[in-house]
Amino acid sequence: MLYMILQTAAGPIADLVLTRTISTPKECKRSVMRTDFVRYHFNGTLLDGTTFDSSYIRKQTQNSLVGEGWLIKGMDEGLLGMCVGEIRHIVIPPFKAYGEKGSGTEIPPQATLVFDVLLEDIHNPKDNITIENQVVPEPCTRRSVVGDYIRYHYNGTFLNGVTFDTSYQRNSTYNTYIGMGYVIPGVDQALLGVCFGERRRVTVPPHLAYGEQGAGDVIPPSAVLVFDIHVIDFHNPNDKVEIQVTYKPEVCNNTTAVNDLVHYNYNCTLVDGTLLFSSHDYENIQDAVLGADKVIDGLDEGLRGMCVGEKRLVTVPPHFGHGERGGAGVPSSAVLVFDIELVSFEKGVPPGYMFVWLEDSPADLFNALDANKNGEVPQEEFGDFIKLQVAEGKGRIKPGLTMEQVVTEMFKNQDRNKDGVIKAEELKLKVEEDKEREHTRHEEL
Ligand SMILES: [Ca+2]
Numbered sequence: 150m151l152y153m154i155l156q157t158a159a160g161p162i163a164d165l166v167l168t169r170t171i172s173t174p175k176e177c178k179r180s181v182m183r184t185d186f187v188r189y190h191f192n193g194t195l196l197d198g199t200t201f202d203s204s205y206i207r208k209q210t211q212n213s214l215v216g217e218g219w220l221i222k223g224m225d226e227g228l229l230g231m232c233v234g235e236i237r238h239i240v241i242p243p244f245k246a247y248g249e250k251g252s253g254t255e256i257p258p259q260a261t262l263v264f265d266v267l268l269e270d271i272h273n274p275k276d277n278i279t280i281e282n283q284v285v286p287e288p289c290t291r292r293s294v295v296g297d298y299i300r301y302h303y304n305g306t307f308l309n310g311v312t313f314d315t316s317y318q319r320n321s322t323y324n325t326y327i328g329m330g331y332v333i334p335g336v337d338q339a340l341l342g343v344c345f346g347e348r349r350r351v352t353v354p355p356h357l358a359y360g361e362q363g364a365g366d367v368i369p370p371s372a373v374l375v376f377d378i379h380v381i382d383f384h385n386p387n388d389k390v391e392i393q394v395t396y397k398p399e400v401c402n403n404t405t406a407v408n409d410l411v412h413y414n415y416n417c418t419l420v421d422g423t424l425l426f427s428s429h430d431y432e433n434i435q436d437a438v439l440g441a442d443k444v445i446d447g448l449d450e451g452l453r454g455m456c457v458g459e460k461r462l463v464t465v466p467p468h469f470g471h472g473e474r475g476g477a478g479v480p481s482s483a484v485l486v487f488d489i490e491l492v493s494f495e496k497g498v499p500p501g502y503m504f505v506w507l508e509d510s511p512a513d514l515f516n517a518l519d520a521n522k523n524g525e526v527p528q529e530e531f532g533d534f535i536k537l538q539v540a541e542g543k544g545r546i547k548p549g550l551t552m553e554q555v556v557t558e559m560f561k562n563q564d565r566n567k568d569g570v571i572k573a574e575e576l577k578l579k580v581e582e583d584k585e586r587e588h589t590r591h592e593e594l
Pocket residue numbers: 519520521522523524525526527530
């Protein structure tokens with residue numbers, strides 16, 4: 150009845166749009182200005198309470214530019230200054246609504262219109278993305294660039310706070326290349342220049358998100374999207390294994406190389422420090438023959454050139470680790486950090502060898518083997534010879550095996566007719582065997 154009185158009162162008050170805020174949100178970072186684009190819900194009634202239109206009945210928001218003549222004059226005015234989440238009661242005199250003619254069958258001539266408006270969304274067509282709530286971990290030694298591959302978690306909401314999608318529910322990160330159009334432009338932009346572990350909130354206007362079309366049932370047309378992003382890690386497909394020496398003993402004469410048997414301790418974490426594996430999980434110290442595909446390529450590389458007691462942080466991009474598929478306990482495309490310590494190592498021999506000479510082998514090897522010069526070499530004589538070479542530093546056996554295992558294996562190979570002794574015509578160096586095999590292969594070709 151109050152409005153009846155106002156409407157019939159004399160003077161300019163009849164031309165005024167009356168607004169009354171019913172409810173305001175706790176936070177209001179932005180309010181409606183001319184040229185903004187808004188999405189709102191409304192109930193429109195006549196003064197007698199008859200509903201003439203309702204966005205709730207239509208089940209979609211009213212979407213419009215403000216102050217550009219898309220709406221009736223009274224609504225263009227009445228929406229100004231509203232915040233997302235605000236509910237406003239707006240009373241519009243006929244002069245600023247449909248005037249003397251009314252509209253269709255619903256709105257009679259000279260009708261004052263009453264709207265209850267809930268503002269859902271606001272942006273300006275000139276908006277870019279905005280980034281706020283940034284938390285950047287220290288130190289940040291690297292920032293993402295175009296072409297990097299990133300893993301991140303996100304929570305996606307509308308401006309009204311309603312979540313439309315979240316990676317947390319899926320329990321795995323969202324992974325994508327950056328700046329290559331695989332995600333909406335606003336997010337592509339927001340993922341640039343981030344650090345490992347960084348958190349940021351990005352607000353994306355619809356023209357940098359899903360536009361006027363929206364996306365399926367999930368994103369309404371012209372919706373502003375807010376993403377709370379948590380960067381887990383990123384890498385570039387060109388990244389190499391990164392080795393940082395954290396401790397180097399003063400004396401460092403011998404260093405590890407391919408074929409060596411290394412004994413090491415390690416902790417393997419994600420870049421955020423989440424522990425995945427540790428050598429402390431095992432009873433025995435970890436060992437591996439370098440270059441023998443025993444460990445992932447990145448760790449193999451990180452263990453080379455180390456001296457005993459040295460410590461390193463080795464950062465392994467996924468293409469030198471467990472790749473896009475991940476592995477047991479390793480997320481797909483994850484960057485791994487190994488904190489390693491070399492405990493000891495034994496110099497190795499090339500693949501296929503049991504023993505290598507560290508200096509020239511004797512000119513007449515059989516004669517050297519046949520210590521008692523009886524023309525044949527049983528296993529014991531053979532074993533004594535190999536032990537002597539190792540003791541004198543002239544040769545080296547395959548690490549990880551006992552001398553007995555090596556001698557037995559070598560003897561078996563040389564005693565070709567299996568009569569328990571090696572004769573001069575049986576004896577052949579592995580190098581010569583390999584040459585012969587190579588030769589045969591070529592002849593076959
Ligand atoms: Ca002999």
